[in-house]
Amino acid sequence: MDLIYLDHSATTPVDPKVLTTMEPFMTTQFGNASSIHTFGRQARNAIEVAREQVAALIGASRSSEIVFTSGATESNNQAIKGTIAHHQQKSVATPLHLVTCATEHHAVLHPCQYLEREGIEVTYLPVDRYGRISLEYLKEAIREKTVLVSIMYVNNEIGTIHPIKEICQLAKLEGVPVHTDAVQAAGKIPIDVDFLGVDLLSLSAHKFNGPKGIGALYIQRRQRLSSLLHGGEHERNRRAGTENVAAIVGMGKAAEIALQELDHKAQHLTNLVQRLRTGILTNLDNVVENSLPASQELVPGMLSLSFTDVGAEALILRLDMEGICVSSGSACASGSLEPSHVLAQLGISPQLAQSTIRFSVGSSNTEADIDTTTEKITKIVKQIRSLP
Ligand SMILES: Cc1ncc(COP(=O)(O)O)c(C=O)c1O
Structure with a gap:
């Protein structure tokens, strides 16, 4: 795979x-x-x-x-x-x-x-x-x-x-x-x-x-x-x-x-994140955006979304089984059970913070990667939400 x-x-x-x-x-x-x-x-x-x-x-x-x-x-x-x-x-x-x-x-x-x-x-x-x-x-x-x-x-x-x-x-x-x-x-x-x-x-x-x-x-x-x-x-x-x-x-x-490729890379990452954001928000309801939507104040390549009623850990593991590697936030805090201090400071509830995924794309990612991710995440989130 x-x-x-x-x-x-x-x-x-x-x-x-x-x-x-x-x-x-x-x-x-x-x-x-x-x-x-x-x-x-x-x-x-x-x-x-x-x-x-x-x-x-x-x-x-x-x-x-x-x-x-x-x-x-x-x-x-x-x-x-x-x-x-x-x-x-x-x-x-x-x-x-x-x-x-x-x-x-x-x-x-x-x-x-x-x-x-x-x-x-x-x-x-x-x-x-x-x-x-x-x-x-x-x-x-x-x-x-x-x-x-x-x-x-x-x-x-x-x-x-x-x-x-x-x-x-x-x-x-x-x-x-x-x-x-x-x-x-x-x-x-x-x-x-x-x-x-x-x-x-x-x-x-x-x-x-x-x-x-x-x-x-x-x-x-x-x-x-x-x-x-x-x-x-x-x-x-x-x-x-x-x-x-x-x-x-x-x-x-x-x-x-990095300096030579800066402009090209920034454009590529921005396009991919825009595609991912549009795809997920079109397919799924009850998704909360934590990153500034399409803004000059948002770094190219990053997108933080909270999926209501879906535990981030379950979502990350299910995505991993499908070959997609994402995280819930800072790698340095990923072993911690505490909700992210960053999300808490944004005013996000601990429950929603525990439903948060950070997507961070890179130069080698393609539109096909994004489309596959959108498709799989849509399927998994719907499945998890349909569980009794
Ligand atoms: C904003 C920020 N500062 C500092 C660090 C730590 O960097 P290093 O891994 O080089 O110690 C990281 C790593 O995730 C980071 O994202």
Whole structure:
């Protein structure tokens, strides 16, 4: 049975061109980038090419502003905890304050909650029915002791795009830097850090057809952070540890391809989601849309729908038996019995949240995949709903 994979927000397959680019750095060119001999220089040069490629994907004018990490979880932790630690070193007087959003990924929320236990004050901005924050609330939330605003670029469960440029403009008026978790934006919408005015930005390669376990943090050159890891002088003293050369090279190549294919991919993903949405909503009643319907504020490729009276777990398993792979939301929370915190913040009841499916399409999906999915989901939902 040919499988149809519609869970690209969880992870994506490694592009064959990425794999080919990585291979020599695990075999013939295996050097440590800190060594000064030929092997070391080969590795160093390859890392610097990758740094340029990642910088280009996000419009950073200086590749030195890119620090490679183990993924976006580390990048987010580094951005948030590193900013706090830097300020704590300067003064310990009144408690420092952060502003974030209630629908962030756990890789932002949990570092914030950790810091709260350490005495840092955190404001979690509420969202509307489609996950949008209010700039008015943001303005009210920023105070004298605010040292960072961290708002994700694109939500990973419903696909809402936050107005990062406006957020940066507002925060800048108060002299507060902005971090954005751009994991679900990279490769799907254009990113230009200079245009946005963002100070810190997190990326993860496995969300745009690169390998897992590698990510990056963009650090605007005037931004000051304390490092989380202490050790060697790698990454200009910003991230200790021998560089994972093959993965870095893979991330660079994936970034290069993502940039080249951005416009075409965005159009393709938008068309497929539109087809899926129309098909499902035409065939089935009592389907609640959690993603903004056909909007500029919705990332290409994502659709979150709640199927009234249908348990998501049963639906996912039945679809899986038919060869269709979807998820109920964040992959990182899929083992949890708790309803999604994102859907709860939208005001969706726990029962409806447990009836929610996130479809996330990718470049290799076809219209035929979408039509098969629509047909099977229609059949399964009707069957489940007809059970006594
Ligand atoms: C919005 C967002 N942030 C952070 C992460 C964590 O990224 P990584 O897997 O690279 O640690 C994810 C992964 O699902 C994500 O979707």
